[in-house]
Every structure is written in structure tokens, then in C-alpha cells.
Amino acid sequence: MTNDGVYRNPVLNADWSDPDAIRVGGDFYMTASSFHRVPGLPLLRSRDLVHWTLIGHALDRLAPEADFRTPQRGGGVWAPAIRHHAGRYWIVYPDPDRGLFVTSAEHPEDQWTRPHLLKGGKGLIDPCPLWADDGSAYLVHGWAKSRSGICNRLTVHRMSEDAAELLDEGTVAIDGDALPGYRTLEGPKFYQRDGWYWIFAPAGGVAEGWQSVFRSRDPFGPYEGRIVLEQGDTDVNGPHQGAWVTTEDGSDWFLHFQDRGPFGRVVHLQPMRWSEDGWPEIGDRGTPVATGNVPVPGGTATEPPEDFADGIGPQWSWQANPEPHWAAAGPRLRLACVDTGTADLRHLPNLLGRRLPGDPCRVTTALRLDGAEPGARAGLAVVGETYAWIGLERHENGIALVHRTADDGVEADAAHAIAVDDRPVTLGVDVDAEGRCRFFTGTPPRPVGPPFQATAGAWVGAALGLFAIGNGRDGTGEFDAVRISAHNGSADGR
Missing domain, CATH: 2.115.10.20 (Glycosyl hydrolase domain; family 43)
Structure with missing residues (x-):
């Protein structure tokens, strides 16, 4: 700057x-x-x-x-x-x-x-x-x-x-x-x-x-x-x-x-x-x-913490008034697999979001889906009028890594589900200067699905979001620190 x-x-x-x-x-x-x-x-x-x-x-x-x-x-x-x-x-x-x-x-x-x-x-x-x-x-x-x-x-x-x-x-x-x-x-x-x-x-x-x-x-x-x-x-x-x-x-x-x-x-x-x-x-x-x-020399800024050890930082906000049971922080963020009556991330009240950086960036976290029944899911999303997410979903025979996109709230698989064991899985997204997003998993990163073009929301820019959805009785998505770093690569992997 x-x-x-x-x-x-x-x-x-x-x-x-x-x-x-x-x-x-x-x-x-x-x-x-x-x-x-x-x-x-x-x-x-x-x-x-x-x-x-x-x-x-x-x-x-x-x-x-x-x-x-x-x-x-x-x-x-x-x-x-x-x-x-x-x-x-x-x-x-x-x-x-x-x-x-x-x-x-x-x-x-x-x-x-x-x-x-x-x-x-x-x-x-x-x-x-x-x-x-x-x-x-x-x-x-x-x-x-x-x-x-x-x-x-x-x-x-x-x-x-x-x-x-x-x-x-x-x-x-x-x-x-x-x-x-x-x-x-x-x-x-x-x-x-x-x-x-x-x-x-x-x-x-x-x-x-x-x-x-x-x-x-x-x-x-x-x-x-x-x-x-x-x-x-x-x-x-x-x-x-x-x-x-x-x-x-x-x-x-x-x-x-x-x-x-x-x-x-x-x-x-x-x-x-x-x-x-x-x-x-x-x-x-x-x-x-x-x-x-610079108008006044000597100024500095303090960035909010990337982790959740001391709670949810001020850079995060909900899409509606939150309920106490939605989240618990420290040392990781635990989001309850809540049933709010919708799976459309645009209208999910318990989506925890933050502003999408305007500079090209890489966003990474690690996620574990714990104690959830079949149908429960949690993930990392980019949400505007359209949205896409990568995360974990509980199936009858285990947990799978999934990547989905949605237009008008109707989700479609962007990549084949990948079976994973019951451990934290690294998730991330690269965002380029035009807002094209490439989701990935693992270290080193392995792209999952095609690039997704982020879109604005209703009078707002797109949000980086964390969420968990389920039957409301059990299950949590456990997120490690959400780290955002500069990234000069293009979102299509070139």
C-alpha cells in the first residue's frame, strides 16, 4: 500500500x-x-x-x-x-x-x-x-x-x-x-x-x-x-x-x-x-x-488474527442475527451442523463470512467433519449472487470431499466426490485479479473442479464464507485458522 x-x-x-x-x-x-x-x-x-x-x-x-x-x-x-x-x-x-x-x-x-x-x-x-x-x-x-x-x-x-x-x-x-x-x-x-x-x-x-x-x-x-x-x-x-x-x-x-x-x-x-x-x-x-x-507519516495498521484462539475476529460476520449454539471458538472454530431450513448459501443465516480481498490471494484452512449424520456438510465458500464451495460431506459409507457450484441457489457437482478418512483436510481457493476462483485441496495444492467466476451479491461484494449444515442434532465442522496470503498465479492453474 x-x-x-x-x-x-x-x-x-x-x-x-x-x-x-x-x-x-x-x-x-x-x-x-x-x-x-x-x-x-x-x-x-x-x-x-x-x-x-x-x-x-x-x-x-x-x-x-x-x-x-x-x-x-x-x-x-x-x-x-x-x-x-x-x-x-x-x-x-x-x-x-x-x-x-x-x-x-x-x-x-x-x-x-x-x-x-x-x-x-x-x-x-x-x-x-x-x-x-x-x-x-x-x-x-x-x-x-x-x-x-x-x-x-x-x-x-x-x-x-x-x-x-x-x-x-x-x-x-x-x-x-x-x-x-x-x-x-x-x-x-x-x-x-x-x-x-x-x-x-x-x-x-x-x-x-x-x-x-x-x-x-x-x-x-x-x-x-x-x-x-x-x-x-x-x-x-x-x-x-x-x-x-x-x-x-x-x-x-x-x-x-x-x-x-x-x-x-x-x-x-x-x-x-x-x-x-x-x-x-x-x-x-x-x-x-x-x-x-501519505497525508500523515508514520501510520500502521493491525491485522485481525487469522486463528480463532481468542474468539471470532471482527473481520467475520454472520448473514443474520446469530444464535449462541451456532459457533464455539478456541483453539479452532467449531460450527454446529445446523438445520435452518435451507441449503442455499445465499440465504443461510449461519454462514460466517468476511470480505473478499481485492488483490489476488490464496485462502487456506483445514476442516474436519466430526460426529455428523449422513447429509451433513461443512466447507469453505465464495458467495455472491452465485456461489461455489469446497468441503466435506457425510455419506452413508463415510466422508467425501466435494466441490459444488450454484446458480440461482441450485447446486451442481463441479467435481467427482473423493472419499477421505476421518481427519482434517486442507481446503483452499486461489482468487485472481478478475475474481476467478480455483478451489483446491491438499499440500501441495491439487485443483478440484474448473475455475469459478465470483459475482457480487445484493449491493455487496462476494464473501469468503465458512458454514456447516446438518440435521441440527449433532455434528460440527471444525476449522483451523483461515490464512490469506498474496498469490500471483492465475485461477485456471496456469
Whole structure:
């Protein structure tokens, strides 16, 4: 990521969708969309805006409990905003099917408050609060057409100083339908500078959009705007939706995402400066930069543990609210062969997943299927709208190594089953730069089945997943550490 004080984009090459960030003292904090994954609202910390450490989550579980017992793919926690005010950290986030919620904590690593509904309704998305210099408070949000029938507009509310309630019905401050060429105006972030109210907002859609900035002397408008970041002649498609942050020495930076399909929305860092006429200039004259000088020298990041000796690390999340009997950790991970009523890994609540790295990699673990009845299975998977997995399955006459792929949830054998004895079996997958996956077993690795092309999920990148399925009465899949290393070979074995 860095070399002699130079960083290379993306600074977070995995699915940290819709990033928002702030600086408090010498530390930067980031959160991002988590959608249906539990725990939700990831929290990352950095000293230099380049090296980021995942320190936890603001949401232990998703509510209401009954709804999130099963994976709500495409729902859950959409684009949040994080702020620091009155000695507390605040996150306002949307659930597009329920409304806008707020949670807070004295420190990001503390227990966050139970989410409070700030505004109920369908299709309310992308909220961001602003505590203004004069003591007043506001909230801006967007709209999801899929739920509300409305999109391409931004609504501003007055908000109580304690973020407990909104004080008016809201005003459409920016109407994208009135702006030539605009579509899907969303993701607003609210700021104040030099007597102006600023709304940074993307438009144009996830894969092909751009970043705009709007300003007004009044929080409710009228606003004037301009496009400040777009792809141009670079290979960074749709560069938009993120956060303006300022270092302690006064330099300005912009964090945004790029949609990379099966790898999700990866995070880039752009320099930002102010023009003579008072508008922000981002990147290289409005297009993304590939490299730059690290904003604050000396930053480092701590990687979460690969093993399960001290529990399940923060890089892992479930597809729904977990039950206590699903997993036990230390020194290995034991996943119970649970019967949840489905074998479709996309809708399996007890699939334990993590973000697929955006760089070519090799993923390895060792698995033992213990005490299971016929039909039980456990394995390592790559899960998006389609999925594939390699693992062990209990048959009437013993345990077999199997490899299967699925389109629309219908599984097909990708390789002949191989009988194995009752011992840990090494499993792995190589992932190349295009998201092609080659599953393998053994040491040295022996490819199993043909390459599989990873695909994105519902608003998320593909996940690396561990799972166990059975009759719910007995049996466990025991996983060793999941090790991820750089891998320069192609996924087709060449």
C-alpha cells in the first residue's frame, strides 16, 4: 500500500462500501455500509488515512430480531454518517425498509447506545447530521426509489441538538430532476465552511457515477453546485460517495469508493484543495489519482488474527442475527451442523463470512467433519449472487470431499466426490485479479473442479464464507485458522 511515504489506491482494497470518516485529535475514524451482515456498522481507525485497523462494530445485532433471523439481502444498514459532537461519537444510518436511526458512544470502542428511530418510513436513505457553528442542528437525507417511489432529491430537516428528534417535515433542498443530466442524486454529507453550508453528494449510480458538491448560505438552499470528481481518462469507474476530512496540519482529503464488482466497493484516497473561487478541487484536476504522498507519516495498521484462539475476529460476520449454539471458538472454530431450513448459501443465516480481498490471494484452512449424520456438510465458500464451495460431506459409507457450484441457489457437482478418512483436510481457493476462483485441496495444492467466476451479491461484494449444515442434532465442522496470503498465479492453474 505504501512505499517510501507514497500510497497507492485503493487504500482499502475490499468491500468497505459508502465510507464516511472524521478526525478527532490525531485519529481518523471510518464507518461504512454493512447491509444484512451482523455485526453491523464497522468501525475503523487510522493515523494517516492510509493504514486502517478494524476496531469493532457499533451494532451487535440488527432489529427487529424477528425480521433479521434470516438474511435480508439488499436490506439492513445502508450508507451511514459518523460525526463527533459534544464529547460523543454519533452514527446516523438508514434501514431503507424502516427509517433513519441514530446511535452514539463516548468512544468508538465502547458499547454504543441502542439505536433510536429518528424518522420512520420506507425509502429514507443516506442521512447525515450537521451541528452548525451557531448551535443549530440539521439532517440531510436521500431517497430510494425502490421503496418510496422517490429518488434524485435531497431533503433537509431541522434536528434537535441531542439528535433525539427532527423538528420539521423537511424541505427538498436539492432536486436532481431540475439539474441537467442528473440521476440518482444520493449519499449526501453535510459540512460548514467559511459561512457556507456544503453538501457533498454523488450522482449517476454506483458503477458510473460522479461526485458533486453544492453550497448555499442557508442550510435549506437554494444551492449552487458543480461536479468535482469523475472518471475522466482513468480506470477508476464511478468515483464518488465518501468523506471530506482535514488533517491536524490543515490539509484536506477526500475518501470515496469505486465499484469493483465481485470485490465490492473499494476505498480510494484523493487530495483536495480549494480553488480561488472557493470550490473544492479533488484529485488531479477532478480525476482520481493512483498514488500520492501519505497525508500523515508514520501510520500502521493491525491485522485481525487469522486463528480463532481468542474468539471470532471482527473481520467475520454472520448473514443474520446469530444464535449462541451456532459457533464455539478456541483453539479452532467449531460450527454446529445446523438445520435452518435451507441449503442455499445465499440465504443461510449461519454462514460466517468476511470480505473478499481485492488483490489476488490464496485462502487456506483445514476442516474436519466430526460426529455428523449422513447429509451433513461443512466447507469453505465464495458467495455472491452465485456461489461455489469446497468441503466435506457425510455419506452413508463415510466422508467425501466435494466441490459444488450454484446458480440461482441450485447446486451442481463441479467435481467427482473423493472419499477421505476421518481427519482434517486442507481446503483452499486461489482468487485472481478478475475474481476467478480455483478451489483446491491438499499440500501441495491439487485443483478440484474448473475455475469459478465470483459475482457480487445484493449491493455487496462476494464473501469468503465458512458454514456447516446438518440435521441440527449433532455434528460440527471444525476449522483451523483461515490464512490469506498474496498469490500471483492465475485461477485456471496456469
